[in-house]
Structures are given as C-alpha cells and as structure tokens.
Amino acid sequence: MPLCRSVAAAANSRAARQLVFAGAARRRSGMGAAAASAALELRGAAARPGSVKAAGARAGVDAAAAAEVPQGCRPGFSCGAAGGGAEAVWPVSIMGDLHLEPAQMHLFAEAQGHLRAAMADGEGRLLPGARVVQVGDLGGYKHGPGTRGCFEVALDYLSGFGAPFSLITGNHDLEGHEFETDEENLEAWRDVFGQRHYWAAEVGPVLLVGLSTVRFRSNAFSVHEVYVDDEQVAWFEALLAAHPGRPVAVLTHAPPAGSGLKVVQGVHVKNRCAWLNHSDRPGRFIELVERHPNVRLWFSGHFHLAQNYPDSITAVGRCAFVQVGVIGDCNRDGFRQSRLLRVTQSGYQVLTVDHGAGGRTRVDLEQDWDDDSTPSPVTPEDELVCDSSVGWLCSNLDCGLSSPIDASPDAAPATRWFAAGPNCLLAHHEGGLLVEYDCATRAPIGLVADATGKHVSLVAAGDAPPARDDGSDAVAVLLRDPSTGETSRIGRNERGTFFRVFQPNKWEAKRREAQERAAAAAAGGAAKSEAAVAVQ
Structure with a gap:
C-alpha cells in the first residue's frame, strides 16, 4: 500500500493515530553510533569584527575551508575549554525571539538577571564557560525591526550580560525600512554585531552552529519564510563531514520540517512560514540530520510558544529538537521562558528558565554524548499544559488552534485523513482547518481551506470517487455545507497538490x-x- 494511503488509513484508526502525530517516529531508531569524538583545531576562531564582516560579504565561501576553520561569533566566543577537566561546565543561555519594546525593557532586564544567575557559580560569578546565544527577531515595532537603530539597541542589551554572545538572523531582522535589498540589510546587521551571519563555535566538546535567514523582500511567497541559502547549507555539510565524531548543536530561527515541533496551523502553516525553506526543499534539513547522527541538538524559536507542551521537545534519531520561548509579552500563551544548555564533557542538560516564575529552572532533557538512544524529555508531567496522548494538535492555546482531540475509546476519529497523491496527505482537523501534509517529512506544509462545519471529500474526473490507492487521480477537493447543501470546489495548485497561497510577498x-x-x-x-x- 502506498505511503500516503497507508498513513491515511492508520491515522483514521484510533489505535494507530500516533503514527502521524509523532511527526517523525519512523526515524527514531537505526541511526547507529557516532564515531569517537575528534579534536577540533580552531585557527582564527576569535575573528576581529572587521575580518568577520569581510568574510561574510564575500560572494562565495570555500565550504571545505570553512569546515576546517569555524568562524568565531563575537570575539572570544569560540575560546575552547573553560577551565578544562571532567567537571567543567559550559552554560549557554539560549533566548528566543526578543522583539525588544521600550515599554517592556524591565521584563528583559529581569530576564537578563535570571539567565546570569543560571550561568553562575555558588558565589554568583559567571562560570568561565558561560555564553549567550539569541535566535533572531531582535526588535518590536517601536524599535523599527531590521533597522540599524534596532540592531544597536539589541547590541546594548546583549552586551549587558557580561558574557561572550552571538546571534543569528530571524525574518523580522531583514525588514528594515531604510534598506532596499536583503543584502544591504544583512550587511548592516553584520556591521553592527561584528560577526558573520553563519558560524561555528567551540563550546567544550560541542560545536555550536548558527545558520541565518537571508531573505525577506526576495522570498517567493511570505516575507516571513525563514530561508537558509545554499551557501550556508554547503558550508554546514562540509563542517559535518570534516568532524563526524564531534557533537553538534544547531541554532536556526525556524525549525526544520519533519522535526515534529508544535506549530500554529492557522498562522505559520497557513502563511507557509513554519519551517526552514518552507517553499524550497524544506525536507533537506531533516535529511541532513538523518545522514549525520552527531547532530545532537537543534534549537529554534519563531512560533512564540512556551516550553510546556509535550511537543516543545521532539526527537529524530539521536537529535533532539528544542523549541525556545520568548521573554517579553509577545507570547501566544502567557509564558515567558528561555532555555539553558549545560554542556559537560560527558553529556548535556536542557533546562527551562521561567521568567514568569522568578527565574525558576527546570530540567527538560538530559543525555550522555555516548548514549545512542533517542532523547526523551524528562519534563515533569504536572508542568505540561495538555495531555500528550491526544496527538499533534494537543493544545489549550488561545491562538487559533483547534480544541483537543476526543480520545475516548468510543469516539470517532476527530481528524479525517485523505491520501491525495504520491507525497500529499490532507487532514481535516477537528472539523475545522483542512491542512496539507508532506508524506516524506509528515509535516503540515500548507492550508487548503477553513472547512469548519463542512463535509470534505476528494473527487476524480467526473466527480467520481478516486480509484487509485494513493489518491493521485483526485482532481479536486469538495467542501459541502450540510445545512445548505452549498458546495465549493478546490482544484490542484501549480505544484500538483492542494495548499493555497494565502500570503503572497x-x-x-x-x-x-x-x-x-x-x-x-x-x-x-x-x-x-x-x-x-x-x-x-
């Protein structure tokens, strides 16, 4: 039975519904052990601001050379061991979307204190290995996101940590009204922060890798699609090939398709800006993770969602995908949180730093580097805001998601699935949104329609039911209002599937x-x- 048809059949039976909702469960085993950890010789890692800017402005980058010589973030970030020894700890504060606003700076100052405390020793001094990383979207609209002035405000804030820091770009960092092109905007970002927009940094035994979006004005569809270009991907692949045994932790603004992290269907999926390169080979990043089992952690923000959902941390093979919340009031669920990554020679911990609870910390994930099993979150059950048994759309959010699936034994499936082609699966969620999923990554990639209260069916030529197992002979989706009998028809798009483009550039x-x-x-x-x- 073809993949899409088998997935649809399984999803429409309650017993196997988790097959789809788990996101990437099919990849959770068989990745194999990583090679023994290899030493990395860092040459020129603590690059000067001027030299980093020049490197970033080059038209092309020799990927092999970049892999051999990871570029430092801010000067001093890639500084190797912090004291050395088996007991050394490298704490890395990871902040999600900042969206700094003048009226909320007290919240950011408070969060800065929380994170500094989480990176300190018993005497209140920052540990020698303390680092700060931010995953993009620096300014709120009072600061003119993407402008040089906005970058300078963010630079002042990040400098206040008193620790080496680095960052990557998010979609809002390239919408500066004073620039005409994405290239000009990115160059101003590099100039203010004195760093290249993609980089690798040595944090104890780990390579920390940052990849940035380079498009806003030039995106094919939504300006808010997070796009990592071929230059960065080639450099990253060369880096991984050169250091196959070294643990790698990646930071991008949006997560890869296939990671299984929670998304906001009515916003990010509808506008096709949920995943990295959403409109251009979005599956390439999860495929990269599958080929390189030393990619152990992948942090991202973009969704403004808390760290209290069962799918705030997911796993594919040996790699854990970790959602990072927000510090300010731009959250979608009332939580203000950051992540803390604690790196040691033997393994790692991922913690939540809860800014709404006085900086209280909570361990959400921990694993040894030599553990080949799939990472499993250890977040206490009473800290989760919904029941993980109800699947992908489990949520108590007030931000447009459907109500939780009825998981009672006698309930009919609340989500109906339809095979619609070799790699196309449609889901009528909770009788509401009709969403298109990609079979290869099992990720929601676009909205077909708001089908609330409608009866959904696929039809082939002459409005006959599809005859092929994979649904490839379906030519249209029919939406029928049972109360009026009114029917609307949605044909295939130019790519041969059914998602609509609701937000052009x-x-x-x-x-x-x-x-x-x-x-x-x-x-x-x-x-x-x-x-x-x-x-x-």
Whole structure:
C-alpha cells in the first residue's frame, strides 16, 4: 500500500493515530553510533569584527575551508575549554525571539538577571564557560525591526550580560525600512554585531552552529519564510563531514520540517512560514540530520510558544529538537521562558528558565554524548499544559488552534485523513482547518481551506470517487455545507497538490502599489501641465 494511503488509513484508526502525530517516529531508531569524538583545531576562531564582516560579504565561501576553520561569533566566543577537566561546565543561555519594546525593557532586564544567575557559580560569578546565544527577531515595532537603530539597541542589551554572545538572523531582522535589498540589510546587521551571519563555535566538546535567514523582500511567497541559502547549507555539510565524531548543536530561527515541533496551523502553516525553506526543499534539513547522527541538538524559536507542551521537545534519531520561548509579552500563551544548555564533557542538560516564575529552572532533557538512544524529555508531567496522548494538535492555546482531540475509546476519529497523491496527505482537523501534509517529512506544509462545519471529500474526473490507492487521480477537493447543501470546489495548485497561497510577498505588493501611486501622480501632474498650456 502506498505511503500516503497507508498513513491515511492508520491515522483514521484510533489505535494507530500516533503514527502521524509523532511527526517523525519512523526515524527514531537505526541511526547507529557516532564515531569517537575528534579534536577540533580552531585557527582564527576569535575573528576581529572587521575580518568577520569581510568574510561574510564575500560572494562565495570555500565550504571545505570553512569546515576546517569555524568562524568565531563575537570575539572570544569560540575560546575552547573553560577551565578544562571532567567537571567543567559550559552554560549557554539560549533566548528566543526578543522583539525588544521600550515599554517592556524591565521584563528583559529581569530576564537578563535570571539567565546570569543560571550561568553562575555558588558565589554568583559567571562560570568561565558561560555564553549567550539569541535566535533572531531582535526588535518590536517601536524599535523599527531590521533597522540599524534596532540592531544597536539589541547590541546594548546583549552586551549587558557580561558574557561572550552571538546571534543569528530571524525574518523580522531583514525588514528594515531604510534598506532596499536583503543584502544591504544583512550587511548592516553584520556591521553592527561584528560577526558573520553563519558560524561555528567551540563550546567544550560541542560545536555550536548558527545558520541565518537571508531573505525577506526576495522570498517567493511570505516575507516571513525563514530561508537558509545554499551557501550556508554547503558550508554546514562540509563542517559535518570534516568532524563526524564531534557533537553538534544547531541554532536556526525556524525549525526544520519533519522535526515534529508544535506549530500554529492557522498562522505559520497557513502563511507557509513554519519551517526552514518552507517553499524550497524544506525536507533537506531533516535529511541532513538523518545522514549525520552527531547532530545532537537543534534549537529554534519563531512560533512564540512556551516550553510546556509535550511537543516543545521532539526527537529524530539521536537529535533532539528544542523549541525556545520568548521573554517579553509577545507570547501566544502567557509564558515567558528561555532555555539553558549545560554542556559537560560527558553529556548535556536542557533546562527551562521561567521568567514568569522568578527565574525558576527546570530540567527538560538530559543525555550522555555516548548514549545512542533517542532523547526523551524528562519534563515533569504536572508542568505540561495538555495531555500528550491526544496527538499533534494537543493544545489549550488561545491562538487559533483547534480544541483537543476526543480520545475516548468510543469516539470517532476527530481528524479525517485523505491520501491525495504520491507525497500529499490532507487532514481535516477537528472539523475545522483542512491542512496539507508532506508524506516524506509528515509535516503540515500548507492550508487548503477553513472547512469548519463542512463535509470534505476528494473527487476524480467526473466527480467520481478516486480509484487509485494513493489518491493521485483526485482532481479536486469538495467542501459541502450540510445545512445548505452549498458546495465549493478546490482544484490542484501549480505544484500538483492542494495548499493555497494565502500570503503572497507583502513587501513586493507594497512596492508595486507605491510605484503605481507614483506613476498615477506623475500622470496627473503631466495632465495638469498640458491643461495649463492649453489655457494659455
């Protein structure tokens, strides 16, 4: 039975529903052991701001050379061992989307104190290995996100930690109104922070890797799609190939498709900006993880969701995918949280730092580097905000997600699944949103329609039921209102599947509107001039 049909059949039976909801359960074993840990010789890692800027501005990067010489983040970030020895600890504070706003700076100052305390010794001094990392989206709209002024405000804030720090770009970091191109905007970011936008840093036994989005104005569809270009991917693959036995922790603004992390269907999936490279080979990153079992951790933000959901930490093979919350009031669920990664020679811990609870810390995940098993969160059950048994859409959020699935033994499946082609699966969630999933990654990749209260069916030519097992002969989705009998029809898109583009590139649309207004004004001015000449 073809994959999509088998997945649909399994998902429509309560006993096997977790097959789909687990996101990437099919990959959770058989990854094999990593090679023995190899030493990394860092040459020129603590690069000067000027040299980093020059490196980042190059038209191309020799991937092999980049793999041999990881570029430092801020000067001093890649500084090797912190005291050395088996008992050494490298604490790394990982902050999600900041969206700094003037009226909320007291919240950010408070969170800074919490994180410094979490990275300190018993005397209140920062441990020698303390580091700070931020995953993009620096400014709120009062600070003009993506502008040089916004970057300078963020630089002041990050400098206040008193520890080496580095960051990557998020989608909002490239929307500066003073720039005409993404390249100009990115160059200003590099200039202010004195670092390259992609980098590798040595944190004890771990290579910490940052990959940035490079598109906003030039995105094919939504300006908010997080896009890592081919240059960065080639460099990252070369880095992994050069150091196959070294544990790697990755930071990107959005997570990879196939990671299984919670998303907001009605926002990020609808606008096709949930995953890295959502509109261009989104599965390439999870495939990279499958090929390189030394990728052990992957941190991301973007969704403004808390760290209290069962799918705030997921796993594929030996790699744990970790969602990072927000510090300010831009959360979707009332939680203000950051992550703390504690690295030792033997393993790691991932903790939540809860800024709404006075900086209280909680261990969510821990594992030894030589443990080949799939990482499993250890978050206490009473800290979770919903029942993990109800699957992918488990949520008590007030941000557009459907109500929890009815998991009672006699309940009919609350989500109906339809095979719609070789790699296309449609899900009518809770009688509400009709969402398209990619079979290879089992990730929701786009919204087809809001089908609340509608009966959903697939039809082949002549409105006959599809005859092929994989649904590839379906030509349309029919949505029927049972109360009125009214039916609407949705055909396949230009890619041969069914998702709709609800958010075209808004920046491009605004530019066209401005050009049209300017042309109309010029035409009006010319007409007035001609009229004046005629009167004379």
